[in-house]
Amino acid sequence: MPVVGAIVNGLLVLLLAPLFDGVMRKLKAVIHSRKGPPFTQPYRDLLKLFGKEDLTPVGSVVFRAAPVVSLAALLVATALMPIGTNKALGTYGDAIVWIYVLSISAVALMLGAFASGNPFAYAGAGREMMMMLTVEPIVVLAILAGMVKAKTLLLGGLVDWQLANGATVSMTVAAIAFFLALQANVGRLPFDIVEAESEIVEGPFIEYSGPRLALCKLGFYVRQLMFALLFVSLFIPWPGVDVTAVAVVLALVKALVVLLVVGLIDCVVPRLRIDQSMTYMSRVLFVALGAVALALIGV
Amino acid sequence: MSNMTSEQMLLAAFGSLVIGAVATALCARDWRRTGWLAVVFTAVAAVLLWLLAARALTEGTQTIRSLLTFKPLGASLTFRVDKLSAIFLMLVPFVGLATTLYAVEFMRKAQTGQSPRAYYPFALLMTAAIVGVVTSSDLFFFFVFWELMTLVSWVLVWFDREDQAKVQAAWQYFFVTHVAAACILIAAVTAYSTSGSFAFSEIAKAMGSIARSNPVLAHVLMALLLIGFVTKAGMFPFGGWLPAAYPAAPSPASAAFSGTMTKLGIYGVVRVAFEFFGATELTTAWGLVIAVLGALSIFIGTLTALLEDDVKRLLSYDIIGQIGYMLLAVGASLFFFKTSPLLSSLALIAGVYHLINNACYEPLLFLNVGAVEYGTGSRDLNRMGGLGALMPLTLCAAVIASLSIAGVPPFNGFASKWLIYQSLFQGGLQMPLFLLLGMVAIFVSLATLAVLMKVLGAVFFGKQPDYGGKVISEVPVSMRIPQVALAIVCVVLGVAPILALSVLHGAASDVLGSAFVPGFATMFGSTASGMTLASDGGTFGVWNPAVLIAALVVGSIIAVIMLKTAPASSRRTVSWYGGEEAEDDEVRYRAHGFVLPFKQAFQKVYPPFPRVRIESIRFLRKVLDFDGWLYNPVVKEGGRATDLISRSHSGVPQTYMLWQLVGVLAVVLALVLLIR
Numbered sequence: 001m002p003v004v005g006a007i008v009n010g011l012l013v014l015l016l017a018p019l020f021d022g023v024m025r026k027l028k029a030v031i032h033s034r035k036g037p038p039f040t041q042p043y044r045d046l047l048k049l050f051g052k053e054d055l056t057p058v059g060s061v062v063f064r065a066a067p068v069v070s071l072a073a074l075l076v077a078t079a080l081m082p083i084g085t086n087k088a089l090g091t092y093g094d095a096i097v098w099i100y101v102l103s104i105s106a107v108a109l110m111l112g113a114f115a116s117g118n119p120f121a122y123a124g125a126g127r128e129m130m131m132m133l134t135v136e137p138i139v140v141l142a143i144l145a146g147m148v149k150a151k152t153l154l155l156g157g158l159v160d161w162q163l164a165n166g167a168t169v170s171m172t173v174a175a176i177a178f179f180l181a182l183q184a185n186v187g188r189l190p191f192d193i194v195e196a197e198s199e200i201v202e203g204p205f206i207e208y209s210g211p212r213l214a215l216c217k218l219g220f221y222v223r224q225l226m227f228a229l230l231f232v233s234l235f236i237p238w239p240g241v242d243v244t245a246v247a248v249v250l251a252l253v254k255a256l257v258v259l260l261v262v263g264l265i266d267c268v269v270p271r272l273r274i275d276q277s278m279t280y281m282s283r284v285l286f287v288a289l290g291a292v293a294l295a296l297i298g299v
Numbered sequence: 300m301s302n303m304t305s306e307q308m309l310l311a312a313f314g315s316l317v318i319g320a321v322a323t324a325l326c327a328r329d330w331r332r333t334g335w336l337a338v339v340f341t342a343v344a345a346v347l348l349w350l351l352a353a354r355a356l357t358e359g360t361q362t363i364r365s366l367l368t369f370k371p372l373g374a375s376l377t378f379r380v381d382k383l384s385a386i387f388l389m390l391v392p393f394v395g396l397a398t399t400l401y402a403v404e405f406m407r408k409a410q411t412g413q414s415p416r417a418y419y420p421f422a423l424l425m426t427a428a429i430v431g432v433v434t435s436s437d438l439f440f441f442f443v444f445w446e447l448m449t450l451v452s453w454v455l456v457w458f459d460r461e462d463q464a465k466v467q468a469a470w471q472y473f474f475v476t477h478v479a480a481a482c483i484l485i486a487a488v489t490a491y492s493t494s495g496s497f498a499f500s501e502i503a504k505a506m507g508s509i510a511r512s513n514p515v516l517a518h519v520l521m522a523l524l525l526i527g528f529v530t531k532a533g534m535f536p537f538g539g540w541l542p543a544a545y546p547a548a549p550s551p552a553s554a555a556f557s558g559t560m561t562k563l564g565i566y567g568v569v570r571v572a573f574e575f576f577g578a579t580e581l582t583t584a585w586g587l588v589i590a591v592l593g594a595l596s597i598f599i600g601t602l603t604a605l606l607e608d609d610v611k612r613l614l615s616y617d618i619i620g621q622i623g624y625m626l627l628a629v630g631a632s633l634f635f636f637k638t639s640p641l642l643s644s645l646a647l648i649a650g651v652y653h654l655i656n657n658a659c660y661e662p663l664l665f666l667n668v669g670a671v672e673y674g675t676g677s678r679d680l681n682r683m684g685g686l687g688a689l690m691p692l693t694l695c696a697a698v699i700a701s702l703s704i705a706g707v708p709p710f711n712g713f714a715s716k717w718l719i720y721q722s723l724f725q726g727g728l729q730m731p732l733f734l735l736l737g738m739v740a741i742f743v744s745l746a747t748l749a750v751l752m753k754v755l756g757a758v759f760f761g762k763q764p765d766y767g768g769k770v771i772s773e774v775p776v777s778m779r780i781p782q783v784a785l786a787i788v789c790v791v792l793g794v795a796p797i798l799a800l801s802v803l804h805g806a807a808s809d810v811l812g813s814a815f816v817p818g819f820a821t822m823f824g825s826t827a828s829g830m831t832l833a834s835d836g837g838t839f840g841v842w843n844p845a846v847l848i849a850a851l852v853v854g855s856i857i858a859v860i861m862l863k864t865a866p867a868s869s870r871r872t873v874s875w876y877g878g879e880e881a882e883d884d885e886v887r888y889r890a891h892g893f894v895l896p897f898k899q900a901f902q903k904v905y906p907p908f909p910r911v912r913i914e915s916i917r918f919l920r921k922v923l924d925f926d927g928w929l930y931n932p933v934v935k936e937g938g939r940a941t942d943l944i945s946r947s948h949s950g951v952p953q954t955y956m957l958w959q960l961v962g963v964l965a966v967v968l969a970l971v972l973l974i975r
Contacts, residue, residue, distance in 0.1 A: 006850065014857075050865035057874040060687070062760075068862065072854030079850055089850065092829065092843040096720055096741075100708050101847070103748070107707055110752055111698070114760035117685070118874050122756060122888035129749045130897045137742045144734060147724060153840040207874065211865040215858055275896045296731050 005088035006079035012248070013078045013229070017221035018042035020228075020256060024263035031267045042221065049214035057207050058117055066112025067208065067215035073105035074222045080155070081226070082233050084247030085163075085240070087156035094153040095143045099136065105219070106132055113204035124203020127274055128194045131184060134281035138181040141288035145174035146234065148295035159233055163240040170294035175235035177288035181281065182231060182258075186224040188266040193274050228255040228262070305351055305361040309378055309434065312347040312392075315340050316427035323419035333415035334403030337423055341399045345392030348430060352388035355380040356802060360809065362436075374439035374497040382806040386651065387433040387566060390658045393788075394558035395426040397781035401666055402551035404775045405673055409549060417458055422552065424451045429559050433566060438487045439497035445483070445563075449476045449531075452560055455552040456544045465547040472544035476531060483527035483567075486520045490575075499574060506575040514581070521585050524571045529589075532564025534626055535596040538619045542603075545618070546611035546678075550669030553611060557618055558662035562654050565625045569651070572629075573810050578637040586633025587732075589626050594736040596623030597743045602901055604750045608680045608891055610668050610758070614661070617750060620743060621657050621704070625650045627736060628719045631726050634733075636811075642726050644816040645832070648803045649718035655799055656711040656792055660703040663785040667697040670778060671758055674771040680754065680890035685763030689771045694759045696782040701751035703789045706744045709844045709851075711793035714830075716744060721832050721840045749894050757890030764887060794844050797827050 022039035029036020056063065080093045080101060093101070110128055113121035147153050149171065150161035162171065184191035195202050205216050232254035241247040272280065303311070319340025323333050355361050360381040367376040380388065399422060406418055428451055431444030453476070457469035491497055494505030510517040526537065533541035541561075545553045568589070576582050600619030607613040628650030635642040670693045671686060672678055687694040703710040706717075720737055727734030773779070792799050800823055808816045816822075824831025829843030876886055921927065947958075 010854070010857075050861070050867060052867055054867050054869040055872045056869065057872055059871070060760075062687070068855055068858040069851075071858045072851050075854035075857065076847065076850040089846060091838075092841060092846040094840040094842070096717055096840065097708065097842050097847070100706065100713060100717075103745075104707055104851075107702065107705075107748065107752075111755070111760075114752075114756040115687070116874070117761050118876070119886045119888045120877075122761065122893070125752070125756065126893045126895075129752055130894050133742070133745050133749060133894075133897060136745055137738065140741050141738065144724065144738070148728065148734070151728060151834055151839070152837055153721070153724065154838055157837065201877070210867045210869075211862050214865070215861065218861075275900065278897065278900055292734060296734075 002087070002089050002091055005086045008086060008248070009078050009081070009083050009088045010075045012083065012252075013222055013225050014075065014218075016252070017218070017225040018046060020225050020259055021221045023256065024259055024266070027260055027263045028267050031264075042217075046214045046218060049217065050211050052210040052213075054210035054212060058115060060115040062111050063115035063207075064212070066108045066115065067212045067219065069108040070105045070112070071215050071219045071222070073101055073108065074219050074226065077101045077105070078222065078226050078229075081230050082156045082159050083229050084233060084237075084244065084249075084251035085159065086244050086248050087159075090154055090156035095147070095155050095158070096140075096153060098155060099140060099143075103132065103136075105223075109204050109216075112208075116207035118207050120200045120202075120206045121204050123200050124194055124196075124206070127196075127200075128204060130274055130278065131191070131194060134278050134285075135181050135184045138177055138281065138284050138288045139185070141285070141292055142174040142178040142181075143234075145170050145288070145291040145295040148292060155230075155234065159237050162234070162237045166238070168295075169299040170291050171235065173287060173294055174291035175231075177284055177291055178231055178235060180284045180287065182227060183262060183265060184277070184281070185227045186259075186262060187220060188224075188262055190265075190269040190272045191277055192271060193277055196271060224259065224262075225255060228258045231255075231258055303347075303350075305354060305380065306363045306366075306378075308347045308351040308354075309363060309380070309430075310366075312344040312351070312430065313427055315344040315347065316423050316430075319344075320420040320423040320427070323423065324416050328415075330407040330415050331403060333419050334399070334406060337419040338396070338399050338403060340423060341392070341396050341426065344426065344430075345396045348388045348392045351380060352385040355385040355388070356382060356805065363434075369439070372439060372497070373491065373495050374437055376440050377436050377498065378434040379436035379499075380434055381809040382802065383566070383569065383651070383810055384433045386655060386802060386806055387562075388430065390562075390655060391426060391429050391433065391559045393784075394555060394658060394662050395422075395429075397784055398422070398551040398555040398558070398662060398666070401554070401669065401778050401781040402549070404778050405551055405669055406549060408673060412461075413458065418455070418549065418552070421451045421454045422555065425455070425555065425560070429563060432563055436499045437497045438491070438499060438502050442480070442484060442487060446480060448560065448563070449480060452548075452552075452556060455556075456548045458549055458552070459547065462547075468540075468543035468547040471540050475537075475540040479527045479530035479537070481527075482523040482530075486523040486527070489516070489520055499570075503575045503577075507577065510576065510579060510581060517576070517581055518584075521572070521576060521581060524575075525568060525585065525589065528564045528567035528571065529592070529626065530564070531567070532561055532622045532626070533596075533619050534564070534592055534622055535599050535619060536592075538596070538600070538622070541619060542607075542612050542615040545615040546609065550611070550665055550672060553615075554662035554665035554669065557614070557665055558658045561618055561622060561661075562625075562658055565622070565629065565650070565654055568626070568629055569647070569810060572633055573636070573647075580637070582633045582636050583638075586630045586636065588630070590630030590634060590733070590736060593623045593626030593628075593630050594739045596620065596626065598623075598739055601743045601746045601750060605746060605753070605894070605898055606902070610671070610678050610680050610754060611665070613680075613750065613754065614664055614668065617704070617747065618661060620747065621653075621661065624716065624719060624740060625654050625657070627740060628653060628722065631722055631733060631736075634730070635726060639726075639729070640811075640815050641817050641822065642722060642729075644807050644811060645718070645822060646722040646726065647807050647811065648800070648822075649715060649722050651806060652718055652796075652799055652803055653712075653715035655803075656703065656715045656789070659785050659788045659792065660700040660710075660712060663696060663700040663782060663789065664704065666778075666782050666785070667693055667700060670774045670782070673774055673778070675766055675769065680757040682764055683758045683890075684761040684887050685759075686771065687759035690759075690773045692773055692779055693782065696786045697755060697759060699786040699789050701755055703793065705748035705751050707748070708842075709790075709793050709848055711789050711791075714793050714796045714799075714842065714844070716740070717840075717842050718830070725832070725834060725839055749897070753890055753893040756888070756893060762887045794848065795828075796830060796842075796844065800830065 021042045110125040113125040146158040363378040428448035435441045459465045490505045494501040530537040604616035632646035703712040706712040723733045723737035828845035832839045
């Protein structure tokens with residue numbers, strides 16, 4: 001059963017992620033008072049990129065393998081986490097494994113960036129590292145608050161506990177902390193510092209083109225949808241539905257709402273500098289610490 | 300060889316190492332030939348020790364009784380190989396053999412005018428001394444071996460006698476480790492005064508009675524022993540000597556230090572704290588102290604490493620961070636020794652597992668760096684780049700080592716770090732402080748990743764700087780084999796944690812008592828491909844590398860299929876620098892700039908690593924410096940006096956006559972004054 005769940009999770013996110021981005025683009029167009037592209041535009045972009053010439057500045061294997069490994073790690077991460085009540089491979093890897101699998105994806109992108117030899121890519125990789133350093137502790141703490149409650153590190157176990165016990169103060173605070181860091185996790189403004197098109201021209205992705213750039217873009221969409229889905233599955237799992245399929249659809253709908261909020265924020269705020277972002281994250285870290293403290297005193 | 304007794308095996312191994320040391324000292328003419336001689340003797344010892352370790356693992360503890368007894372002292376040369384010792388007996392010769400093999404070519408090139416006599420005999424003796432430390436069951440001889448190890452390693456640190464900074468680092472190492480050793484000796488003698496014997500079992504009894512009759516003294520003894528051991532391990536704040544001393548030694552020696560000698564500090568803590576003091580309030584209290592200092596070590600060691608641009612110093616600071624992980628786990632284990640057998644065993648296994656893994660990837664990193672040094676002749680990260688294309692195998696090994704140390708799955712560093720987090724978080728449910736320490740460990744794990752990304756990005760990737768016309772190519776085969784061997788172990792121990800866990804479970808049973816440690820299936824579940832940790836009522840955490848790797852392969856296949864079905868052609872181009880033409884060196888991203896804002900932000904948060912300054916060394920050197928306070932002043936003052944005299948001899952007759960006149964007048968005046 002876990003294998004079927006994993007395939008469902010992986011395929012669902014892989015196939016739907018561009019659509020969710022298309023909806024966010026539409027929202028952006030509406031705010032700009034434009035007509036905007038159709039919802040399916042990201043699919044068309046990807047197809048177009050798959051047909052474009054693959055230009056490589058270096059013959060390095062690392063450079064060529066990086067987008068593949070990065071996307072693969074993201075797909076594994078989606079297979080490890082629960083969507084709705086579909087726990088997929090959750091019995092083979094817990095929350096810590098999930099976080100470190102995500103880091104495989106980041107490491108692959110950084111090594112690919114280094115291998116390209118482009119200084120813009122180096123700058124982007126450095127920023128990616130700094131974002132990881134400041135954002136990941138918040139995600140870990142938010143999950144730890146759940147662990148203190150549910151006495152398990154299994155993501156599925158945390159969902160079960162949430163469903164069984166309803167909303168609590170500590171988990172709400174953890175949810176707030178997670179949400180405040182969500183914008184950075186999905187690489188959206190004001191935290192799209194890693195790519196920062198107007199400063200370091202897509203940073204780590206600068207030398208990628210054609211099919212490999214398509215994989216990078218797909219990875220970006222997958223990461224976006226995955227974090228939204230984890231947020232809704234972990235922190236807003238209610239109402240509990242017995243049928244797994246319904247729960248999954250419900251999670252997708254909730255994720256869409258979350259992503260619309262993310263898209264809204266993306267439209268109205270300018271990009272922060274990396275040091276400003278780190279200051280912001282260090283404050284959010286205290287919110288997350290507060291969540292763990294509250295969980296420890298049992299509220 | 301397998302029909303030898305354990306005693307014969309151990310003695311033959313010692314013999315091989317000592318004879319090897321003598322042989323390399325005697326026929327030390329040619330670096331390469333002496334090197335191969337050392338490799339042969341180390342290999343023989345390694346095989347013997349591995350057989351002995353295998354026997355200890357399958358047949359249980361091997362005891363070797365009194366080879367030599369000092370009756371008046373109550374000390375006897377006895378050895379005991381339990382499963383914890385067996386782990387070290389597998390690691391130490393492995394690392395020793397790998398680094399000696401590596402040294403053959405490396406030292407030939409980097410000899411700095413020294414004779415092979417200054418390196419190989421001491422490298423062999425160090426392995427022998429370390430084997431002695433981990434097998435002896437008599438505190439007196441334990442100390443003798445410990446001291447031998449320190450002295451021999453000091454000679455290796457002192458290898459480059461031309462460089463003043465390195466000589467100073469060697470002296471600092473000498474003094475700090477001897478102060479630490481003195482702490483151990485004081486504690487040993489105090490315990491001996493109660494027990495009348497140096498045997499571990501007797502000392503343990505003596506410590507028990509001291510703890511009952513005089514708890515304050517027991518605390519003092521514990522503190523002395525711990526200070527002695529963690530100083531050797533390099534724990535903050537006692538590790539300031541380490542980043543100066545390790546880089547001073549030649550790279551293969553640094554690798555051997557990092558892989559074996561540093562870990563003996565942890566071995567000492569485990570042996571002494573658990574076996575001597577038992578499950579009392581004392582161990583609980585000191586467990587907390589070790590855990591907190593371990594977490595501080597992790598934090599400060601690793602973040603200082605991020606600031607460093609000399610790659611060997613950087614790795615040395617990183618050792619301090621890595622030692623912190625082990626001490627954090629061992630401290631947690633001590634803390635729960637009294638209350639929770641499951642947590643205590645889990646944390647101890649996690650800590651020793653990390654030790655094993657560390658003994659594989661840390662030397663590997665030093666060997667990678669040595670290869671880079673061999674090729675370029677430099678250790679400055681800012682002056683390197685693009686070596687990956689020239690040294691593909693070293694790049695591959697360095698990536699594996701870096702991902703292992705940074706704890707990226709499925710490499711071995713992840714497996715042990717995961718276990719450490721699990722034990723800390725599970726412990727955190729009882730003692731919330733451990734949640735915080737676990738958070739520090741996770742955060743710094745990311746910082747370790749940043750440190751190693753900086754190294755990889757600066758050394759192996761990017762544009763090549765001007766290497767001064769040097770032709771750089773992959774290192775010779777004898778330097779490649781050790782790197783490959785260590786890298787393979789890093790992968791295997793990560794992919795199949797069961798291999799390590801079954802041994803570690805046995806070691807924990809030997810240290811903590813087999814009745815104390817819960818059964819293997821209770822602790823790690825029954826699946827052979829991974830670990831399932833249970834807590835009361837349910838599953839606490841799972842890690843199954845086999846499933847993860849399978850999933851990664853499937854994910855990669857999906858991505859590759861997408862790439863391959865794409866109707867796109869491929870073409871080589873040049874890098875794009877915003878439309879400008881640029882020389883390679885102009886667009887090289889230097890290591891110093893990597894995560895610079897983060898470094899700047901964090902420099903305000905934590906104190907700089909304390910540098911050990913011992914005033915007495917300076918005083919001693921002043922006293923011994925006869926030139927400084929006796930000869931030079933005498934010569935200087937004498938010279939000045941003769942100067943004065945010679946100035947009066949101007950060579951002009953009139954002046955001499957004037958002097959005579961003044962003299963006559965003075966004599967007459969004196970006579971007149973006297974006679975009146």
